[in-house]
Amino acid sequence: MADHHKALSDIDRSAKESSHLLVTIVTPTGTRAEYNVRHLRAPGIEGDFGVLPGHIPFMTGLKIGALILDLEKEQKLWAISGGFAEVLSDHVTILAETAEPAESIDADRAEASRQRALNRLQERGALENFDVDRARIALAKALNRLSIASGTSIKLN
Numbered sequence: 765m766a767d768h769h770k771a772l773s774d775i776d777r778s779a780k781e782s783s784h785l786l787v788t789i790v791t792p793t794g795t796r797a798e799y800n801v802r803h804l805r806a807p808g809i810e811g812d813f814g815v816l817p818g819h820i821p822f823m824t825g826l827k828i829g830a831l832i833l834d835l836e837k838e839q840k841l842w843a844i845s846g847g848f849a850e851v852l853s854d855h856v857t858i859l860a861e862t863a864e865p866a867e868s869i870d871a872d873r874a875e876a877s878r879q880r881a882l883n884r885l886q887e888r889g890a891l892e893n894f895d896v897d898r899a900r901i902a903l904a905k906a907l908n909r910l911s912i913a914s915g916t917s918i919k920l921n
Contacts, residue, residue: 785800826844
């Protein structure tokens with residue numbers, strides 16, 4: 765039994781001594797990217813959270829927002845729209861409904877989506893079977909994509 769505890773503490777110590785985390789971003793269409801990061805910030809359903817190497821393992825839901833990855837000499841921004849995060853001491857898996865890196869976002873398309881969602885919300889009284897929640901989610905996704913495309917992240921409810 766003592767050998768078992770020693771082995772686990774050695775594993776924990778070596779993971780905490782590592783200065784990077786492996787982050788894998790996965791969507792329903794497959795693995796989108798992998799990075800070695802020093803730190804990440806993600807939009808959890810119970811609030812934004814950060815992860816450093818050696819973090820205690822946990823799993824949480826994700827909401828629409830910015831996934832911010834601090835690499836050795838740069839920062840990567842991704843627009844994500846919900847899903848789950850599995851955090852281990854040396855690896856984080858982001859299982860996102862959608863995930864789009866800032867450099868791939870078409871700002872004109874995101875602006876058109878924002879305008880469509882706003883128009884639908886303004887006209888909702890005239891539309892039959894209007895789904896307010898769906899329109900609000902579309903608006904939040906468009907706003908998130910626009911903010912990520914501009915190199916910033918905004919706080920969405």
